[in-house]
Amino acid sequence: MKKIRIGGGAGFAGDRVDPAVTLIERGKLDYIIFECLAERTIGLARQEMLKDPGKGYSRLLEYRLSQVLKPAWEHGVKIITNMGAVNPRAAAAKAAEIARGLGITGMKFAAVTGDSVYESLPQYADEPILEFEGRVGQWTDRIVSANAYMGAEGIIEALENGADVVITGRVADPTLTLAPLCHEYGWTLDNPEQLGQCVLAGHLLECGGQVTGGYYADPGYKEVPDLDNLGFPLVEFDETGRFTLTKVEGTGGLVSVDTCKEQMLYEIHNPAAYLTPDCIADFTGVRFTQEGENRVSAWGAVSRGLTEKLKVNVCYRDSFITDCEISYGGCNALERARLAGEMFLKRLDRLGVAYSETRVDYIGYNSLYRDRLAQALSDGRWGEIRLHVAVRTDDRENAVKVSNEGDSIYTNGPAGGGGATMRISEIISVFSFFVPRGAVRAQVAYLTV
Amino acid sequence: MKLKEICHSRTGDKGDISNISLIPWDEADYPMLKEKVTAQRVKEYFSEICKGTVTRYEVDGICALNFVMERALGGGVLRSLAMDKHGKALSSALLEMDL
Numbered sequence: 085m086k087k088i089r090i091g092g093g094a095g096f097a098g099d100r101v102d103p104a105v106t107l108i109e110r111g112k113l114d115y116i117i118f119e120c121l122a123e124r125t126i127g128l129a130r131q132e133m134l135k136d137p138g139k140g141y142s143r144l145l146e147y148r149l150s151q152v153l154k155p156a157w158e159h160g161v162k163i164i165t166n167m168g169a170v171n172p173r174a175a176a177a178k179a180a181e182i183a184r185g186l187g188i189t190g191m192k193f194a195a196v197t198g199d200s201v202y203e204s205l206p207q208y209a210d211e212p213i214l215e216f217e218g219r220v221g222q223w224t225d226r227i228v229s230a231n232a233y234m235g236a237e238g239i240i241e242a243l244e245n246g247a248d249v250v251i252t253g254r255v256a257d258p259t260l261t262l263a264p265l266c267h268e269y270g271w272t273l274d275n276p277e278q279l280g281q282c283v284l285a286g287h288l289l290e291c292g293g294q295v296t297g298g299y300y301a302d303p304g305y306k307e308v309p310d311l312d313n314l315g316f317p318l319v320e321f322d323e324t325g326r327f328t329l330t331k332v333e334g335t336g337g338l339v340s341v342d343t344c345k346e347q348m349l350y351e352i353h354n355p356a357a358y359l360t361p362d363c364i365a366d367f368t369g370v371r372f373t374q375e376g377e378n379r380v381s382a383w384g385a386v387s388r389g390l391t392e393k394l395k396v397n398v399c400y401r402d403s404f405i406t407d408c409e410i411s412y413g414g415c416n417a418l419e420r421a422r423l424a425g426e427m428f429l430k431r432l433d434r435l436g437v438a439y440s441e442t443r444v445d446y447i448g449y450n451s452l453y454r455d456r457l458a459q460a461l462s463d464g465r466w467g468e469i470r471l472h473v474a475v476r477t478d479d480r481e482n483a484v485k486v487s488n489e490g491d492s493i494y495t496n497g498p499a500g501g502g503g504a505t506m507r508i509s510e511i512i513s514v515f516s517f518f519v520p521r522g523a524v525r526a527q528v529a530y531l532t533v
Numbered sequence: 534m535k536l537k538e539i540c541h542s543r544t545g546d547k548g549d550i551s552n553i554s555l556i557p558w559d560e561a562d563y564p565m566l567k568e569k570v571t572a573q574r575v576k577e578y579f580s581e582i583c584k585g586t587v588t589r590y591e592v593d594g595i596c597a598l599n600f601v602m603e604r605a606l607g608g609g610v611l612r613s614l615a616m617d618k619h620g621k622a623l624s625s626a627l628l629e630m631d632l
Contacts, residue, residue, distance in 0.1 A: 123610075123611065124611050215548050215549065215609070299543070300543075302541075305537065305541070306541060342541060342556065342558070345554070345556050345595045345597055346541065346542075346543040346554060346556060347543070348595065349543065349545070349552070349554035349556075349592065349597060349599050350543055350545040350554075351545030351546065351547055351552065352545065352552060352599065353547070353550065353552060353588075353590075353599075353601045354590055354601075355590055355592045355599060356590075367592070367594070368592055368593065368594055369594045370592075370594045370595055371594055371595070372595065384594055402611070402612050403612065405612075405614060441614060442614070443607070443614035443615065445615070445616055447616065451615070451616045451617070452616070452617050452622040452626070453581075453582065453622070453623075453626050454581040454582060455581065456580070456581050457578075457579075457581065457582075457626055460629075461626070461629055472616060474614035474615075475614075476612075476614060511611065511612055512611070513609065513611040513612045514548070514609075514611055
């Protein structure tokens with residue numbers, strides 16, 4: 085029976101690289117995926133590309149590929165990644181340059197594009213925004229990027245044409261896993277059980293170590309061995325669509341029915357209708373079985389057909405956030421932090437700073453859960469408290485005024501404040517709208533070294 | 534008894550929506566959780582944090598509950614003024630709930 089093994093090489097842009105190298109060298113993989121494209125990353129990438137047309141891909145592409153290309157080539161492992169961000173062709177050119185530098189010859193790179201709908205935004209001006217009241221056209225001046233979540237077609241085309249490294253822009257995260265499986269087994273929408281399983285596997289792999297014991301350990305409740313050597317996940321599929329999730333022997337971490345259950349529901353809303361561009365996946369009938377140490381099999385995810393539309397993520401220039409922090413100690417720490425927080429907000433009004441939203445947290449007391457829960461969870465005694473004041477402004481000028489006020493808490497505020505820090509961040513936010521499927525068509529370009 | 538004695542949990546985020554899973558260690562406890570941990574209770578528990586509706590999905594295949602809380606992340610992960618913009622810590626709070 086034909087078995088296909090796929091590794092999850094990264095859970096986010098800045099993830100560890102050494103577990104991916106271990107997967108490639110010792111995981112007997114056919115493919116490794118790297119999911120490295122967060123929602124707002126694409127907006128930041130487009131701003132970079134506007135300054136330099138040769139940029140616009142993941143900032144860590146060079147760092148990552150320079151470590152994984154050679155072992156992947158030597159072990160016959162194909163790479164699929166969304167590190168192309170808004171410029172997959174430039175990313176493929178950079179990857180090819182890295183391969184040449186490593187002395188690799190014969191490696192074929194594919195760049196999958198077609199996800200950007202930025203140029204055609206005017207025709208979607210009347211489309212409603214999904215997250216809040218408003219229409220796309222009202223935000224024109226602030227929009228930085230607009231990219232549809234594409235499905236598997238471009239990646240499958242690249243693999244059919246013999247690509248060893250496939251670099252995409254915005255595709256749905258599970259698509260990175262589903263595409264090579266559909267390529268290998270010829271699965272389509274006519275194979276609902278298999279397609280559902282592909283989405284489940286892709287969903288479990290896309291966050292890297294989160295399914296192998298990362299983001300899980302809780303001493304005394306959930307023990308995970310050797311977190312410092314956390315192994316990343318791999319799935320082994322067979323022709324029926326069943327798969328087993330495991331990790332490389334000798335690595336740290338844990339693969340259990342419970343780590344898989346936690347990750348299956350991570351970032352899922354209705355488990356009967358997980359919407360992806362490749363299919364609507366239904367996870368309600370999924371069963372996990374512990375097959376052995378760190379080996380869990382999965383069965384029961386199914387496809388419920390195709391959505392009519394694709395989701396577009398729009399990155400827009402939202403606002404500026406200024407974060408100011410300062411610490412207080414001793415048994416009256418919370419009272420002095422409160423005094424400082426109240427003084428801070430009064431000062432903003434006294435100075436006429438134009439702001440739209442503020443938040444005051446007492447770190448160590450209520451920064452995670454606000455007051456009512458914080459009181460229920462604590463014993464009412466704190467030896468130290470860190471004040472955090474966050475202020476949203478529309479422009480940098482007012483953000484600087486907030487920051488300066490944060491700095492002045494030292495000498496003008498309550499007794500014994502220490503360790504003040506200030507940070508101003510320009511905020512790129514995201515909203516979404518729908519486009520018809522026909523509005524987006526994948527294009528693939530190739531490059532061989 | 535607190536939920537953490539018999540369950541584990543993980544929080545996920547999408548925009549301004551937080552989802553919190555509740556997974557019993559022993560699947561035999563699942564019917565009792567279904568009966569006792571209602572969407573309404575979770576909504577009241579997180580009343581200072583979640584400004585929208587709470588929907589509870591029952592995932593019978595894996596014997597788990599999934600609570601989807603709208604308007605729970607200070608306007609959304611990317612623009613929230615909170616320290617924990619993703620609401621990652623909310624699962625730990627849910628596990629402190631009395632059964």
